[in-house]
Amino acid sequence: MAACSFRRSIASQLSKILDLPPENLIKSISAVPVSKKRLIPADFQLSIDSITEDSSSDHSAQDLQLRAQMLAEKLKCDAVVTEISTGPGTVNFMINRELLAKTVLQQVLKDGSEYGIKSELFSTVPRQKTVIEFSSPNIAKKFHIGHLRSTIIGNFIANLKVALGHQVTRINYLGDWGMQFGLLGVGFQQFGNNEKLKSSPLQHLFEVYVQINKAAEDENTKKLAKDFFRKLEEHDEQTLSLWKQFRSFSIEEYIRIYKRLGVHFDEYSGESFYQEKSQEVLKMLEEKGLLQKTIFGLQLLQCFLSKCRKGTGIVDLSEKKDLSSFSTVMRSDGTSLYITRDLAAAIDRMNKHNCDTMMYVTDKSQSNHFQHLFQILKLMGYDWAERCQHVSFGLVQGMKTRRGEVIFLEDVLDEARSRMLQNMASAKTTKEIENPLETAEKIGLAALIIQDFQGLLSSDYQFSWDRALQSRGDTGVFLQYTHARLHSLEQMHGNEQLTDVNVACLQEPEAISVLQHLLRYDEVLYRSSQDMQPKHIVSYLLTLSHLAAVAHKTLLVKGSAPELAQVRHNVVMWLKSVWGTQGVLRYGSVRPALELLREYAPSG
Ligand code: ARG
Numbered sequence: 001m002a003a004c005s006f007r008r009s010i011a012s013q014l015s016k017i018l019d020l021p022p023e024n025l026i027k028s029i030s031a032v033p034v035s036k037k038r039l040i041p042a043d044f045q046l047s048i049d050s051i052t053e054d055s056s057s058d059h060s061a062q063d064l065q066l067r068a069q070m071l072a073e074k075l076k077c078d079a080v081v082t083e084i085s086t087g088p089g090t091v092n093f094m095i096n097r098e099l100l101a102k103t104v105l106q107q108v109l110k111d112g113s114e115y116g117i118k119s120e121l122f123s124t125v126p127r128q129k130t131v132i133e134f135s136s137p138n139i140a141k142k143f144h145i146g147h148l149r150s151t152i153i154g155n156f157i158a159n160l161k162v163a164l165g166h167q168v169t170r171i172n173y174l175g176d177w178g179m180q181f182g183l184l185g186v187g188f189q190q191f192g193n194n195e196k197l198k199s200s201p202l203q204h205l206f207e208v209y210v211q212i213n214k215a216a217e218d219e220n221t222k223k224l225a226k227d228f229f230r231k232l233e234e235h236d237e238q239t240l241s242l243w244k245q246f247r248s249f250s251i252e253e254y255i256r257i258y259k260r261l262g263v264h265f266d267e268y269s270g271e272s273f274y275q276e277k278s279q280e281v282l283k284m285l286e287e288k289g290l291l292q293k294t295i296f297g298l299q300l301l302q303c304f305l306s307k308c309r310k311g312t313g314i315v316d317l318s319e320k321k322d323l324s325s326f327s328t329v330m331r332s333d334g335t336s337l338y339i340t341r342d343l344a345a346a347i348d349r350m351n352k353h354n355c356d357t358m359m360y361v362t363d364k365s366q367s368n369h370f371q372h373l374f375q376i377l378k379l380m381g382y383d384w385a386e387r388c389q390h391v392s393f394g395l396v397q398g399m400k401t402r403r404g405e406v407i408f409l410e411d412v413l414d415e416a417r418s419r420m421l422q423n424m425a426s427a428k429t430t431k432e433i434e435n436p437l438e439t440a441e442k443i444g445l446a447a448l449i450i451q452d453f454q455g456l457l458s459s460d461y462q463f464s465w466d467r468a469l470q471s472r473g474d475t476g477v478f479l480q481y482t483h484a485r486l487h488s489l490e491q492m493h494g495n496e497q498l499t500d501v502n503v504a505c506l507q508e509p510e511a512i513s514v515l516q517h518l519l520r521y522d523e524v525l526y527r528s529s530q531d532m533q534p535k536h537i538v539s540y541l542l543t544l545s546h547l548a549a550v551a552h553k554t555l556l557v558k559g560s561a562p563e564l565a566q567v568r569h570n571v572v573m574w575l576k577s578v579w580g581t582q583g584v585l586r587y588g589s590v591r592p593a594l595e596l597l598r599e600y601a602p603s604g
Contacts, residue, residue, distance in 0.1 A: 011025040030520075041094055174272075205246060315379065327376060394459045455535060489569075
């Protein structure tokens with residue numbers, strides 16, 4: 001990685017002066033972000049604060065500044081560093097311009113699609129086995145925006161981990177069990193249609209479920225539903241076979257729709273797998289003395305507050321064992337609950353995969369649930385509970401389609417596509433393309449994903465189709481457009497990358513900015529891989545796209561002297577290479593819309 005050799009070189013000089021091993025310094029040296037108002041004439045900086053171990057020392061701005069100056073005075077320029085300066089609490093380093101261009105060029109060529117990933121920043125990160133559960137919709141119920149977010153965020157994390165050399169198992173844990181299947185079974189007997197179940201299972205089952213829910217007020221229907229579910233639990237052949245059809249047709253349809261998003265799973269698991277195993281969990285809890293059945297007195301008061309009945313099974317989670325915090329794990333009739341099935345599923349997953357990390361991606365409304373889950377596992381003596389992680393995200397308001405409220409994932413995907421198609425058709429400059437529907441789909445989905453990935457995952461946001469699909473501004477449309485433009489430039493001028501181009505020609509500030517930005521890529525990847533936030537990569541790519549737009553206007557290839565044209569064209573190819581093989585395209589599974597017309601054009 002280009003940045004590595006520079007960081008190493010700076011660290012080695014610093015290490016002699018500071019008497020610290022260079023490895024300890026490398027992570028304190030970071031590439032300076034490119035911004036419109038770039039005031040520091042530097043490519044890298046060392047923050048004095050990050051190398052100060054002594055917590056008792058004075059950290060005032062004045063002191064940091066003084067120490068930065070003292071350190072800078074001891075440092076010397078060399079073949080790599082041509083200028084050393086100081087900023088507020090930082091020592092700044094400028095790299096020899098020709099060396100900068102040459103190194104970046106060589107690295108992009110050498111690493112190709114691995115650019116950034118091969119950085120030594122990742123060398124100390126152990127390669128791990130991760131099981132990640134995401135999407136996890138409920139059969140016959142709404143696929144809401146929370147499921148969509150879980151799907152794209154889980155996919156992003158899984159893709160990023162795989163790219164960084166980790167072993168990843170993707171699990172979809174379906175809501176495929178519970179009383180709702182009793183009702184659905186009865187509903188299907190009354191309103192179901194086998195043809196419709198085969199051709200559009202998700203929609204049909206949802207409709208049946210809505211219909212039977214209306215009828216469920218009636219005592220007789222309630223009783224029938226109870227009977228159906230009891231037969232299901234007793235594995236009555238006929239009942240089970242109908243349920244199996246619900247499940248398998250639904251999965252077939254899910255697979256087809258996920259494909260549009262570039263998402264796949266290694267396992268379709270579900271709550272139904274853990275009926276019996278959750279009874280074993282209850283037994284284990286009992287044996288370990290963790291299961292308490294509610295009686296009278298204090299317990300009753302506590303449980304009254306959370307509406308549990310006498311005989312309900314609970315696990316005390318409070319430190320003082322005073323039931324100030326507890327989790328309900330068993331109904332009074334002895335049947336399991338959502339959390340009991342999750343306990344069984346977690347134990348099963350760990351037995352099967354023996355992984356280093358187990359992740360669950362859901363919205364933050366389930367934070368309590370997962371906290372309880374991990375706490376109970378810990379109480380049961382599973383130390384690996386500490387390696388379980390709930391990746392939670394914020395709630396999204398206002399996602400609607402023209403048909404109204406979102407019920408199916410497919411509606412959202414269709415809506416993104418049709419809105420984009422309309423935008424393309426109304427843009428006068430749109431050139432004819434072969435498959436407009438497919439192009440609209442690729443751009444529309446990119447827009448959806450980028451809007452979602454722009455902020456912190458934990459933030460709530462207000463969804464807006466108009467904002468997401470804007471062609472100007474920081475959107476997925478703009479990113480797709482940039483990539484298409486770079487691609488078409490590459491087609492126009494060929495994609496032969498030469499190593500012996502005269503890099504000394506690259507002196508314009510616009511070219512230097514591109515180089516500086518490329519230098520930072522490994523740090524950005526590293527950040528996203530540490531905190532699991534896609535926003536670092538997204539904002540990196542947006543800046544890259546703005547820089548590409550500026551470079552496109554200023555660093556003209558056409559009409560320049562051959563030597564200059566060649567090196568400038570190389571800049572295009574570096575950008576394309578980083579854009580195309582990395583970032584959202586790769587980790588968000590966004591398919592590039594290469595045929596996206598040049599004129600449908602936002603500016604930089
Ligand atoms: N099916 C659940 C829902 O829609 C999400 C499942 C989350 N995963 C889990 N292991 N509990 O709310």
